[in-house]
Amino acid sequence: xxxxxxxxxxxxxxxxxxxxxxxxxxxxxxxxxxxxxxxxxxxxxxxxxxxxxxxxxxxxxxxxxxxxxxxxxxxxxxxxxxxxxxxxxxxxxxxxxxxxxxxxxxxxxxxxxxxxxxxxxxxxxxxxxxxxxxxxxxxxxxxxxxxxxxxxxxxxxx
Amino acid sequence: xxxxxxxxxxxxxxxxxxxxxxxxxxxxxxxxxxxxxxxxxxxxxxxxxxxxxxxxxxxxxxxxxxxxxxxxxxxxxxxxxxxxxxxxxxxxxxxxxxxxxxxxxxxxxxxxxxxxxxxxxxxxxxxxxxxxxxxxxxxxxxxxxxxxxxxxxxxxxxxxxxxxxxxxxxxxxxxxxxxxxxxxxxxxxxxxxxxxxxxxxxxxxxxxxxxxxxxxxxxxxxxxxxxxxxxxxxxxxxxxxxxxxxxxxxxxxxxxxxxxxxxxxxxxxxxxxxxxxxxxxxxxxx
Ligand SMILES: Cc1cc2nc3c(=O)[nH]c(=O)nc-3n(C[C@H](O)[C@H](O)[C@H](O)COP(=O)(O)OP(=O)(O)OC[C@H]3O[C@@H](n4cnc5c(N)ncnc54)[C@H](O)[C@@H]3O)c2cc1C
Ligand code: FES
Ligand code: FES
Numbered sequence: 001x002x003x004x005x006x007x008x009x010x011x012x013x014x015x016x017x018x019x020x021x022x023x024x025x026x027x028x029x030x031x032x033x034x035x036x037x038x039x040x041x042x043x044x045x046x047x048x049x050x051x052x053x054x055x056x057x058x059x060x061x062x063x064x065x066x067x068x069x070x071x072x073x074x075x076x077x078x079x080x081x082x083x084x085x086x087x088x089x090x091x092x093x094x095x096x097x098x099x100x101x102x103x104x105x106x107x108x109x110x111x112x113x114x115x116x117x118x119x120x121x122x123x124x125x126x127x128x129x130x131x132x133x134x135x136x137x138x139x140x141x142x143x144x145x146x147x148x149x150x151x152x153x154x155x156x157x158x
Numbered sequence: 159x160x161x162x163x164x165x166x167x168x169x170x171x172x173x174x175x176x177x178x179x180x181x182x183x184x185x186x187x188x189x190x191x192x193x194x195x196x197x198x199x200x201x202x203x204x205x206x207x208x209x210x211x212x213x214x215x216x217x218x219x220x221x222x223x224x225x226x227x228x229x230x231x232x233x234x235x236x237x238x239x240x241x242x243x244x245x246x247x248x249x250x251x252x253x254x255x256x257x258x259x260x261x262x263x264x265x266x267x268x269x270x271x272x273x274x275x276x277x278x279x280x281x282x283x284x285x286x287x288x289x290x291x292x293x294x295x296x297x298x299x300x301x302x303x304x305x306x307x308x309x310x311x312x313x314x315x316x317x318x319x320x321x322x323x324x325x326x327x328x329x330x331x332x333x334x335x336x337x338x339x340x341x342x343x344x345x346x347x348x349x350x351x352x353x354x355x356x357x358x359x360x361x362x363x364x365x366x367x368x369x370x371x372x373x374x375x376x377x378x379x380x381x382x383x384x385x386x387x388x389x390x391x392x393x394x395x396x397x398x399x400x401x402x403x404x405x406x407x408x409x410x411x412x413x414x415x416x417x418x419x420x421x422x423x424x425x426x427x428x429x430x431x432x433x434x435x436x437x438x439x440x441x442x443x444x
Binding site: 001003018022026042045049050054056057059064066067113147 | 160161163164166167168171172190193194197198200201210212214217219238261263264268313349350418440
């Protein structure tokens with residue numbers, strides 16, 4: 001069984017002919033060739049596959065393709081504006097928030113989502129916002145620093 | 159090993175009646191709401207059902223409203239919806255507390271109250287809160303609808319009173335019409351993303367109208383009737399001393415009868431149950 005799944009991905013109208021139970025993660029990586037979204041655990045625990053769907057972050061490994069029909073999706077590839085990095089991406093670079101990079105796309109998406117919901121998050125709100133994203137390299141401290149810096153950058157740019 | 163997407167069909171009916179008509183076929187359809195349990199089973203190669211019905215698109219199953227003397231909550235209400243709702247904060251504060259302690263943001267954006275109830279895990283986090291709020295569940299099928307008392311919904315480990323042709327469409331709890339104190343606390347391997355090893359939820363209304371529920375300790379979520387009775391009479395007599403708390407805690411651990419399973423041991427659960435119950439009761443002393 002295949003279904004037609006139409007959605008907007010990073011602003012582009014897309015149409016995929018896929019099994020309805022295909023994971024959104026695989027559709028993005030293999031059909032749309034957007035390999036920035038990573039697979040870690042495949043079961044909702046690690047956050048490497050995080051994307052924004054209709055304004056909310058979701059684990060794309062747990063979304064069957066058919067449920068993305070009609071939705072608007074933003075992946076890590078849609079976070080920078082052309083060559084201009086998002087404040088979160090810039091701060092991850094300047095603060096050493098990425099090492100191997102496996103968790104980074106999901107971390108960045110979760111951080112962007114947090115900063116759209118909470119303008120100036122405190123330590124607890126940052127931990128809470130990123131609690132669904134596991135990093136095996138950085139020890140998190142540099143990631144939290146980066147998010148605080150991104151919040152400052154966003155607050156100082158009109 | 160991961161399930162094969164080609165081995166399953168999934169359809170997304172446009173409205174509730176069409177979904178119920180499919181379920182009435184009795185062809186063994188599995189409902190898929192936010193997928194945070196079903197897709198994990200799929201990933202592990204444990205999803206046995208060949209035919210699935212998505213209900214995520216059925217907006218008629220969303221929404222939180224006061225109707226008469228109840229707060230009604232649609233089955234597709236997510237943890238995030240519960241946390242963001244001022245009505246839930248006012249009339250089901252224990253449920254809001256439970257939602258805040260569940261999983262992490264991305265799961266809370268997809269996991270639903272209906273899925274948490276229907277999945278019937280004894281370790282689920284909303285059920286203990288639903289029990290202390292005297293929740294009722296509306297089940298609907300092509301042949302009709304019925305309200306069932308949530309206290310009688312779970313009949314054993316992962317078994318419920320729900321028929322295969324039925325859907326949970328909404329739940330309701332009585333409006334809080336008098337000051338209510340409440341307590342909710344779960345203990346798992348870590349704060350986020352962790353399944354509970356022990357969870358306690360409690361409420362006290364009108365001074366001594368008490369509800370206490372345990373999650374994760376027994377094959378189903380359970381009301382702690384003995385603790386409730388003892389606590390109510392101590393509160394009614396104005397005698398909730400630290401000695402009374404110790405006595406009731408001991409009764410509570412005996413009543414909970416914690417089990418050994420993959421997530422924890424009976425011994426550890428017994429100790430955590432004792433500590434949590436003490437913390438819970440002490441919060442009502444003040
Ligand atoms: C990483 C991770 C962390 C988690 N953490 C927690 C946690 O802290 N606490 C907790 O309690 N749970 C947790 N869960 C489990 C899960 O998120 C919840 O049980 C969630 O509420 C399930 O809802 P859903 O809509 O995603 O269900 P689905 O996966 O869509 O469905 C679950 C089951 O319910 C049935 N179903 C769903 N909706 C209905 C309905 N309306 N009527 C009848 N049957 C229905 C389905 O057929 C299926 O059997 C976690 C899961 C993951 C992956
Ligand atoms: S790959 Fe989706 S959460 Fe880990
Ligand atoms: S940078 Fe390697 S997992 Fe986070």
